[in-house]
Amino acid sequence: MTYSWDFHSVWQYYDLFLWGLWISVVYTFGSIFFGIVIGLVTCAARLSSWKLLNVIARIYQEIFRCTPLLVQLLWFYYAFPLLVGGSMDNRVAALLTLALYVGAFYAEIFRGGIVSIDRGQHEAASAIGMSPGQSMRRIILPQALKRVLPSFINQSVIQFKNTSLVSVISVADLAYMAAVVNGQTYRPLESYTLMAGLYIAMLLPLTQAADWIERRLRVSD
Amino acid sequence: MNMTTNSTAAAPVIEAIGLQKNYGPLEVLKGLDLSLERGEVVALIGPSGSGKSTFIRCLNMMEIPTGGTIRFRQKRVGDRFRDKGEDIGIGTLRRHVGMVFQHFNLFPHKTVLENVTEGPIVVCKRPKAEARELAMDLLAQVGLGDKHAAYPAHLSGGQKQRVAIARALAMEPEVLLLDEVTSALDPELVGEVLAVIRGLADKGMTMAIVTHEMAFAADVASRVLFLDQGVIAESGSAEDVILNPQNPRLQGFVARFRG
Ligand SMILES: Nc1ncnc2c1ncn2[C@@H]1O[C@H](COP(=O)(O)OP(=O)(O)O)[C@@H](O)[C@H]1O
Ligand SMILES: [Mg+2]
Numbered sequence: 001m002t003y004s005w006d007f008h009s010v011w012q013y014y015d016l017f018l019w020g021l022w023i024s025v026v027y028t029f030g031s032i033f034f035g036i037v038i039g040l041v042t043c044a045a046r047l048s049s050w051k052l053l054n055v056i057a058r059i060y061q062e063i064f065r066c067t068p069l070l071v072q073l074l075w076f077y078y079a080f081p082l083l084v085g086g087s088m089d090n091r092v093a094a095l096l097t098l099a100l101y102v103g104a105f106y107a108e109i110f111r112g113g114i115v116s117i118d119r120g121q122h123e124a125a126s127a128i129g130m131s132p133g134q135s136m137r138r139i140i141l142p143q144a145l146k147r148v149l150p151s152f153i154n155q156s157v158i159q160f161k162n163t164s165l166v167s168v169i170s171v172a173d174l175a176y177m178a179a180v181v182n183g184q185t186y187r188p189l190e191s192y193t194l195m196a197g198l199y200i201a202m203l204l205p206l207t208q209a210a211d212w213i214e215r216r217l218r219v220s221d
Numbered sequence: 222m223n224m225t226t227n228s229t230a231a232a233p234v235i236e237a238i239g240l241q242k243n244y245g246p247l248e249v250l251k252g253l254d255l256s257l258e259r260g261e262v263v264a265l266i267g268p269s270g271s272g273k274s275t276f277i278r279c280l281n282m283m284e285i286p287t288g289g290t291i292r293f294r295q296k297r298v299g300d301r302f303r304d305k306g307e308d309i310g311i312g313t314l315r316r317h318v319g320m321v322f323q324h325f326n327l328f329p330h331k332t333v334l335e336n337v338t339e340g341p342i343v344v345c346k347r348p349k350a351e352a353r354e355l356a357m358d359l360l361a362q363v364g365l366g367d368k369h370a371a372y373p374a375h376l377s378g379g380q381k382q383r384v385a386i387a388r389a390l391a392m393e394p395e396v397l398l399l400d401e402v403t404s405a406l407d408p409e410l411v412g413e414v415l416a417v418i419r420g421l422a423d424k425g426m427t428m429a430i431v432t433h434e435m436a437f438a439a440d441v442a443s444r445v446l447f448l449d450q451g452v453i454a455e456s457g458s459a460e461d462v463i464l465n466p467q468n469p470r471l472q473g474f475v476a477r478f479r480g
Contacts, residue, residue: 123283124326124385128340128392129316131302138343142330 003189010190013181020177021198027163027173031098032156038099039106046111057107064104070165072097077169094166102159109151113144146217153210157203164199174198232295234259234427235280235318235396241288242275249275251451252289257396260425264438264459267448268474273431276448277398280429281318282311293317294395316344319389323401325381327373333360333384334369340392352391359387363417379410383417390421397421399430435478439463447471 045057064072077093117140125135167176178195182188233256242250249272257263265273278284280291282298291298291314299308328336337356341347347355360366363383373381382402389397399418403411415437422428422441432438438445438459445462447455455468466472 118326120322120324120326121328124322124328124388126283127281127315127320127322128388129312129344130340131312134343138339139328146330 005190006187007190007194009185010181010187010194013177013184016177016181017174017194017198020172020174021202023171024160024163024173024175025202027094027098027166027171028156028160030095031102031163032159034095034099035102035106035159038103039110042103042107043110043114046107047114060100061104061107064101065108069097069101069162070168072101073165073169090166090169090171094169094171098159098163098166101162102155105155106152109148109155110144112151113148114140116147117143149217150210150214153206153213157206157210160203160206161199232259233257233292234294236292237276237280237289238292239289240276240279240286240291242272242279242284243287249451250279250286253448253451253453255280255429255446255453257427257429259395259427261444262422262426262428262430262442264442264445265429265431265448266433266435266438266445266463266474267454271448272451273448274400277320277400277429277431280396280398281315281320283320316392317394318396318398319392319394320398321382321385321389321400321402323404325373325378325385325405327381327384327388329373331372332369333365333371333373333376336373336384337388337391340388345392356387356391359390360384362390362420363387364413377410378406379413382406382414386414386417386421396427396429399428399432401431401433403432403434433478435463435475447474449474 042057042061045053046061048054073094076097077088077090080093081088121139121143122135125139126132130138163173164175166173167179170176172180174195178191182191185191235257237253237255240250240253240255241248253276255263255276265277267273275284279286282291285300293309293314296307296309298314299305299310301308301310302312303310304313328339331339334353334356337359338349338352341352341355342349357366357369360369363386365380365383365387368376368380368384373384376384386402402418403414406414411434415434418428418430419437419441430438430442440459442459444456445459446453447462447466447468449468449470455462455466455471461467462471463475466475
C-alpha cells in the first residue's frame, strides 16, 4: 500500500502553525527569563550560610526535579486553584509551572558552576582585599558562567521541547495547533510531521550554536 | 630620615599574640607569638602539618584564629570585613598585607596585566591609567614586561608565580606573606622566583616566608622560626637555627633538607 502524501491541505492552515510556533517561542523565552531569576535566587539560597534557606531551596528543587512536568502542569491548573480558592488562567498556570520547573534545574547548573571554581580563586581575590561580593562578581561568576554556558543552553533546548506539554491545559502552542489541524483535515501524518519539522527547524540552529560555543570555550581555556 | 620614621621603624608592623587555631578537636596552633618589624624578613620552617600555612594564613585573616589577636600597626584586627570602632577590618588588613600562594591562583580569565591591575582598580579605586603604569613597572621588575597581554594558561610555573608576586606588590603592601611559593615549581624554575624575592628583601620589604629552601632561608631571612606541632620550637638568627640547631627535632629536620 502506498500512502499518498498531501501536505497541501494541511499547509492551508499555515497561519495556525505559525501562530502556534510563536506561542511556543513566547512560553520558552518567558519561562527561561523567569527561570533564570528563580534559578539565581535559589542558587544564592543554596550557597547561603543560613541553614533554613538551604533547606527551603532544596525542598523546592527536589519537588520540581522529581515530579514530571506534565504532573506539575495538571496540578497547578486543576489542583492549586482549589487549594487557594478561586480559579487560575491556563496561560498563567503554564508560564508559572514552566518557569518553576526550569528554575529548579538552572539553580543546580549555576550552583555546580560556582562550586566547581577552585577555592584558591576566592582566596586570591580576598588576599588583594576584595569583599566577598566583589570576589563573587569579578572573579567567581565570570568563570562559572563561562563554564556552565553549554549546560545552560542544553537545558534551554529541553525547555523549548517541554513547552509542547502546555497543550494539555489548552494553551494554543505548536503541538496544540497541530492537533487542531489534524481535527480539521484528518491528516495526522502530515499535521504531526509538519509540527516535528518546525520543532527541528527551531532547535537545530540552537544545538549547533551550543556545540560551537563549547568548542570555542575549550580552545580559550 | 626624620624622627617619626625612626620611631615607627622600631615599632612592629604586624604582630600575632597568643595565636590559637583549632579545627574542631584538632589544635593546630597552640598560642604563637610573632612580631615583625619594618624591613624584617622572617622564614618559617618546620615539618609538613606543623601549622606553617595555618599560621601565615591567620596573619591576613584568611583563616580566622580561634584564640589570640592579630595587631596591625598597633591596632587590633577585628572579625569584620570593615573597620569598626578601634578595630581595623579584615578588608583593610588585606589591603596592606599581601599574600602569595603555593599554587599561584592567578585569575585565568584575565590577562597578566589585568591580574596585576585588578587590585589597584577594584579595591583601591585608582585611575585605570595610573594602575596600568604601576603594573607595567612591576611586571618589568619581575622580568615579565613582554608578557602583559598573555593569559596565565600560556605561562610557565615560574612566570605565573612572578605574576602573582607582581599582583601582590601592586597593592603596595607593607607586609608580604609567602607560603611555599616555590614548592609547586619544576626545580629549574625555582631560581627565578627566589631571585625576585631576594630582590624584594634587598629593597626592605617586610616578609614572612614559609619555605623548605634552607639555603635560601639562611641567606635572606633576618630571623628563622622552627614551627613544630603548633608551637614555635626554636627561633633565632639563621646561623643559630639552620646552621647550628640545638633542638633535636630541629636537628633531624634540618639534616633531612641539607641532603
Ligand atoms: N581546613 C582544615 N580543616 C581541618 N584541618 C585542617 C585544615 N587546614 C589544616 N588542617 C590541619 O592542620 C594541620 C596543619 O596544617 P598546615 O597549616 O597546612 O601545615 P603545614 O603548612 O605546616 O604543612 C594539619 O594537621 C592539617 O591537617
Ligand atoms: Mg603548608
